[in-house]
Amino acid sequence: MDEQTCDVAVIGAGTAGLAAYRAATEAGARAVLIERGPGGTTCARVGCMPSKLLIAAAKAAHAARNIDLFGIRVAGVAVDGRAVLERVRAERDRFVGSVLDGVDALPEAARIAGSARFHDRTSLIVGDHTRIAFRAAVIATGSSPTVPKPLRGLGDRLLTTDTLFEIPELPDSLAVLGAGAVGVEIAQAMTRLGVRVTVIDAGNTVAGLSEPDLARQAAAIFGAELDLHLGATLESATCDGGDVCLSWTNRDGRRRETRAETVLAATGRAPNLNDLGLAAASLHLGEDGVPEFDRRSLVCVGAPILIAGDADAWRPVLHEASRQGGIAGANAAALAAGRDVANPEPWTRLAMVFTDPQVAVIGAPYDPDAAGRVTGAVDFSDQGRARVDGENRGGLRIWADRQGTLLGAEMLGPAVEHLAHLLTHAIGDGKTAQVVEDQPIYHPTVEEGFSTALSEITHKICLS
Structure with a gap:
């Protein structure tokens, strides 16, 4: 059996694993990246990218069938399902190929193919061919669909x-x-x-x-x-x-x-943890089988092991996986060198659904029993730009504390993928409803809906 040593062993070459490997090496650690295949990241291969390709085709068909609203007539719409799926796969394969090209560009000596399992709290066995002793490890094994x-x-x-x-x-x-x-x-x-x-x-x-x-x-x-x-x-x-x-x-x-x-x-999807031999690593496992870990440093309880991305079952979306991977890789390098780990604050929660109308859930969750909250609302049914575009369905709900500091929101409506980012950044920056309301908003845009909801919040606070 081949015997190797490294500072940081990263298990999984998906979004979180690649980010962890790069962060560890940038921090000066000697790292290896272990991947059992097929690779290419969940997002690119089976997640966000192929699903958005399918949604794009559906959006085109729906728009063609419903163009009469604007006085434009289309005589019949036919969907070639085979052609739709062929485009989905072709474009999907381009995204996957780009990811794989990035992996292939990494030093060959740093890439190890095979399934990894923990031998103890400081070593791994890969397949039946390699034993790796590490000073710190990152679990970034992703997730798989659950089937009832x-x-x-x-x-x-x-x-x-x-x-x-x-x-x-x-x-x-x-x-x-x-x-x-x-x-x-x-x-x-x-x-x-x-x-x-x-x-x-x-x-x-x-x-x-x-x-x-x-x-x-x-x-x-x-x-x-x-x-x-x-x-x-x-x-x-x-x-x-x-x-x-x-x-x-x-x-x-x-x-x-x-x-x-x-x-x-x-x-839903479940973390890929069953074949890792977590018990051998002396990790403390929760009732769901996921290692207990600190949600800022991502360090697991019981061993010099970190966990990131879908594997930790916390915030299974790509931007979180990428950020977590970066944090885990840098902190793994710190552990390997005997330095203190960083404890960055988690990002403001942001989840989106790319339906029509779109959906977003942001920041602090809706809680009817939360004391001291003030909520502002807007209805898109009569919002100017939404009516112009024939997308006037849904609304916004934004909540703040009694000082007006924005806490969270839920959205259902047009252009939510853009509205949600603006509000997420405002919440992350600790802004108040009044401060955001005082910023310029161009007319006519759906962003004007913010003014209605934020104005309601500030008005309620003034009256209280």
């Missing part, structure tokens, strides 16, 4: 985001289990591409929204396009001829049945 037990016997009738984009043709019908970000994005896109879609979710909200009025609006908006069932419990799923038969119970306790050509499990 009733769906596990469906064979190739079951899809996850790891397999969805490999199908050669769009199905005639699709059942989606899960109305979270991934489920509702794919469901709406497939509907707009001509697929008959049913969505089943045990929860009572869509796309991660929790503010009651926005959650109700979202359920109504998305439910108008597809067959949406919230508060539903899946009981069983069986293959029946050319279809899958799903038996489920609705929120009233009534038994229902849905038939679809295929089923997509969109019920």
Whole structure:
């Protein structure tokens, strides 16, 4: 067996792992990067990029069908499902290729192929060929789709985001289990591409929204396009001829049945930790099997090991994985050199859903029982720019403390991917509603909606 030593061993060459490796080497550490394959990052291969490619095709089809609003007539729209998916894969492969080119550009001696497992708290075994002694290690092994037990016997009738984009043709019908970000994005896109879609979710909200009025609006908006069932419990799923038969119970306790050509499990992703031999590393594991770790330094309890990205099950989105990887790599280098680790404050929470209308959840979560909060609202139904563009659905809810300092928000509406960034930065900078309201906003833009909500907050504070 090949025996190696290093300052920092990074397990996983995805977004977090690559960032960790680079940060460790930039800090002067001798690092190795271990990858079992296939590589290319979750985002590029099976996540945000192929899903947005599918959404882009659906958006084009939907816009062509609904152009009459502007007095423009289009005589018929046809969707070539095979061509849609071929473009998704072709562009997806370009993104993946760019990531792999970056990995290939790293020094060959620093790249080790194979599955890693901990031998003890300061060494790893890779496959059956290499033992690596390290001073610090970073777990950046990513995540995999979770599949609920009733769906596990469906064979190739079951899809996850790891397999969805490999199908050669769009199905005639699709059942989606899960109305979270991934489920509702794919469901709406497939509907707009001509697929008959049913969505089943045990929860009572869509796309991660929790503010009651926005959650109700979202359920109504998305439910108008597809067959949406919230508060539903899946009981069983069986293959029946050319279809899958799903038996489920609705929120009233009534038994229902849905038939679809295929089923997509969109019920979340679980960290890839099972094969790492965490017990051998003397790590303290929580009830979910994830190592206990400090959420600022990312150092795990019990060993000189850090964890970042989807593997820590904390904030599984790309920008967080990249930042966490950088923090973990730099701190791993510090541990290896006997220096103190850094403890940066976490970023303001930001989660988005690229549906139509778009959704964002920002900062402190909605809490009806939180004392001292002041909330401002805006309705997009009569907002000027939203009406001009025919995208006047949804609204904003922004909350602040009694001093006016912005805390968090939920959004459902047009251009939310841009609005959310502006507000996230304002919250991160500790700005008040009054300060943001006093900044110039060009007319006519959807950003003017901020003025309405922020003005309501400042008015309420003045009256209190």
